[in-house]
Amino acid sequence: MNIKRELLLGTVKKMHEEGYDYLVKITAVDYVKTLEVVYILRNLNLNKDELLEVTITPEDAWINSIIEIYKAAEWYERELQEMFGIKIKDKKLKKLLLEKWDGKGYPLRKNFLWNKPYEKV
Amino acid sequence: MALTRINIGPVHPSTHGVARLVVDLDGDTIVKVEPHVGYLHRGVEKLVETRMYMQNPPYMEKIDYVAPMSVDELYVATVEKAMGIEVSEKAAYARMILLELQRIASHLFWIGSVTNDLGQSFTGFMWGFRDRDVILRLLEEATGQRMFYVNMRLGGVTREFPEDFESNVLNAMKYMEKRIKSYENFIEKNPIFIQRMKGVGVLRIEDAINLGVTGHVLRASGVKYDVRKNNPYYQYETLNFHTKILSYGDNLSRYRVRIMEIEESIRIIRDSFFKLQSAQGSMVGMPVKLISPKPINKISIVNRELPRGEGLMYMVAEDQKPYRLSMRAPTFINLSALNHIARGHRLSDLFAIFATLDLVMADVDR
Amino acid sequence: MSIDSILKYFYSGLNSPDLLTNILFIIVYTIIISLLVSVFAYLFGWVERKLIAKSQYRHGPTYVGKYGIFQNLADLIKLITKQKVVPENADVLLLNIAPILLVGITILVILLIPFSSYLQATNFGLGLLTVFVLLGFTPLLLFVAGYASGGKFAQIGAQRSVLMLVSYEIPMIFVIATVGFAAGSYSLSGIVNMQSNLFYAFLMPLGLVIFFIAMLAELERSPFDLREADSELIAGWLTDISAPYYALALMLDYMRMFMGSLLIVILFFGGWSGPILPGIVWLILKAVIVSLFIILIRVSLVRMRIDKILKVGWMYLLPLALINLLITFIIVIR
Numbered sequence: 052m053n054i055k056r057e058l059l060l061g062t063v064k065k066m067h068e069e070g071y072d073y074l075v076k077i078t079a080v081d082y083v084k085t086l087e088v089v090y091i092l093r094n095l096n097l098n099k100d101e102l103l104e105v106t107i108t109p110e111d112a113w114i115n116s117i118i119e120i121y122k123a124a125e126w127y128e129r130e131l132q133e134m135f136g137i138k139i140k141d142k143k144l145k146k147l148l149l150e151k152w153d154g155k156g157y158p159l160r161k162n163f164l165w166n167k168p169y170e171k172v
Numbered sequence: 173m174a175l176t177r178i179n180i181g182p183v184h185p186s187t188h189g190v191a192r193l194v195v196d197l198d199g200d201t202i203v204k205v206e207p208h209v210g211y212l213h214r215g216v217e218k219l220v221e222t223r224m225y226m227q228n229p230p231y232m233e234k235i236d237y238v239a240p241m242s243v244d245e246l247y248v249a250t251v252e253k254a255m256g257i258e259v260s261e262k263a264a265y266a267r268m269i270l271l272e273l274q275r276i277a278s279h280l281f282w283i284g285s286v287t288n289d290l291g292q293s294f295t296g297f298m299w300g301f302r303d304r305d306v307i308l309r310l311l312e313e314a315t316g317q318r319m320f321y322v323n324m325r326l327g328g329v330t331r332e333f334p335e336d337f338e339s340n341v342l343n344a345m346k347y348m349e350k351r352i353k354s355y356e357n358f359i360e361k362n363p364i365f366i367q368r369m370k371g372v373g374v375l376r377i378e379d380a381i382n383l384g385v386t387g388h389v390l391r392a393s394g395v396k397y398d399v400r401k402n403n404p405y406y407q408y409e410t411l412n413f414h415t416k417i418l419s420y421g422d423n424l425s426r427y428r429v430r431i432m433e434i435e436e437s438i439r440i441i442r443d444s445f446f447k448l449q450s451a452q453g454s455m456v457g458m459p460v461k462l463i464s465p466k467p468i469n470k471i472s473i474v475n476r477e478l479p480r481g482e483g484l485m486y487m488v489a490e491d492q493k494p495y496r497l498s499m500r501a502p503t504f505i506n507l508s509a510l511n512h513i514a515r516g517h518r519l520s521d522l523f524a525i526f527a528t529l530d531l532v533m534a535d536v537d538r
Numbered sequence: 539m540s541i542d543s544i545l546k547y548f549y550s551g552l553n554s555p556d557l558l559t560n561i562l563f564i565i566v567y568t569i570i571i572s573l574l575v576s577v578f579a580y581l582f583g584w585v586e587r588k589l590i591a592k593s594q595y596r597h598g599p600t601y602v603g604k605y606g607i608f609q610n611l612a613d614l615i616k617l618i619t620k621q622k623v624v625p626e627n628a629d630v631l632l633l634n635i636a637p638i639l640l641v642g643i644t645i646l647v648i649l650l651i652p653f654s655s656y657l658q659a660t661n662f663g664l665g666l667l668t669v670f671v672l673l674g675f676t677p678l679l680l681f682v683a684g685y686a687s688g689g690k691f692a693q694i695g696a697q698r699s700v701l702m703l704v705s706y707e708i709p710m711i712f713v714i715a716t717v718g719f720a721a722g723s724y725s726l727s728g729i730v731n732m733q734s735n736l737f738y739a740f741l742m743p744l745g746l747v748i749f750f751i752a753m754l755a756e757l758e759r760s761p762f763d764l765r766e767a768d769s770e771l772i773a774g775w776l777t778d779i780s781a782p783y784y785a786l787a788l789m790l791d792y793m794r795m796f797m798g799s800l801l802i803v804i805l806f807f808g809g810w811s812g813p814i815l816p817g818i819v820w821l822i823l824k825a826v827i828v829s830l831f832i833i834l835i836r837v838s839l840v841r842m843r844i845d846k847i848l849k850v851g852w853m854y855l856l857p858l859a860l861i862n863l864l865i866t867f868i869i870v871i872r
Binding site for chain 3: 184186287291293297358362518
């Protein structure tokens, strides 16, 4: 299910009320022109998984946090923030997940080349 | 009262690798635990984007070095799904046998580390390792390697089982059943062990679901979710086994769930061998070729019950290379629940809880 | 000249009214006992390693010497030659003096223990009480060592040692009082002589159990090894102690075990009394058996939690010690 960024919180809330109470994974894919954030939610009772895809642009990469609904989201969102440079709109998530790194760019973006010496900020 | 902040790790006897915990203590009571991860971050998810499909399994195995074959299988299954390759019935049973053996080995490792973290001067540790070695020898017989097997091929496994493999495994399973009894007598019936484990680190069912914990932690809290049952793959649905759950959610439940899982695994292995005799098809998969078939699914999602919990791979396929591979590491999410579970407990209990979550830091960091 | 007459001569020297002779003999005796303790501690370190290895399906030390008997010596030499690291915010004087004082106290306690009816430094009426007053200092010194090293792990270990002192010392004192009461004296050799008919282990089995548990806590053996809980506090009060002092602390562990098992044997198993063999052999044999038992406990039990130890001390050991006192009182009076 592809949804708009602005509708994410509402949709997730609604799905949570519908019984999708288990967050399996939040991840993102860099399609160079767009970034796609993927949420996998699960209904444990019905044993059903649901995919939510939110497409955003790399220039304006931010997304709402769903920590309020799923506590499990915290580390995933911190990981996204660090690996993809997607800003998470939540005050609590200022911290990085991994240790500090003085390099430039975000490792899992496609424009981050793994075989080149990294540039310092 | 002022809080004491102590730093545990990254080098510490019971952090299982390189976890670093910053613990705020009020007296002896934990106010907050903040896990710092990333000391073992290799960037596997980036690395696989630069390698061809079948070059990646060796990297995958190092994600979880305690149960390498499970992660390897998860990856290969993801690739198979992307390319639409079917696994023959015989190969499926073979994989199931190997995976369950791997699960038992991993659980035995864990029993050892739990008793060690509770301060048993290495006895349980050595016992667990000795029995794990029995399994590792079997896996070596079947795959040729003792720890990092790289045994999964597209559509099957590397080679047929050796001739006496079945009798060896069945003997080992008999031995394992005896050993589990002796673990029960030696560890589980010990009143101090029960005192340290019972009612400690309780994770209630609604918190467990909300925190997204997985595997034995989830099942010990009373959620009946096992990928092998709820989303069966291979031939698991044809076998008769149960998802064991307990509802207390404490350390002891986590321990018991694991012991029961070993027993279930033994049953699965026995059944699989029985079914293997009449299974159709070839056990051996495609030989490793760098040039692989064209993927037919762009996005493939596969989840598996790894020994440590549910593993999930989300792969965006591209010609010859994965475009993006994202793994849900079971221990990653279990570790993120540590703060919630450990708050309000004693410092000594932190290590018991930490041990029962069964963390492999390489899996957390990837 | 038989061994017995040598010992008798020795005994008369130790108790001679002439001060100079007395001091000379006491010095000689101290040296002998220190040597004995060191040899025992060394050999027992090896025995423990081998025994633990056996129960864990390992081999234990095999490389240095026959059956690895020199392994501990090699370890000691390695530790002694290592660089001594002192933490920045440590109190150097206290940190250095505490392990040495601990060894001193341990040897002092062993000096007060009679090895046979003639092999004893002194036989004064309050021997038992003196021993336990001295033992009361050890947690204090452990606390000092832990606190002086400035590390947080060491400090937590130190605090735990004081907390434990509160929990096991009182039941232990009650058992000692019971033993003293049953024997009619606090003199250690008096207690042994009173057991010639019946070991106190049979007179008060409850007392033995309580004393044994309290002694395990005193010796910080498993399951009460909280002060140096290796999987929690790295090494507890030993965390910041390095090189020669660490070697000393390791030896200290076995010395204290020797001391503890000697005390158990003296108080409950009739000390040196036994047929055929000379007294000292019996004493050490019994002490070794008690120590082996302590090791077996170490192999099989997990560590207790500090608040549970307090609970065990106050809720179970103390009432049981009182019951023990009562029962013994009734039996002895009757």
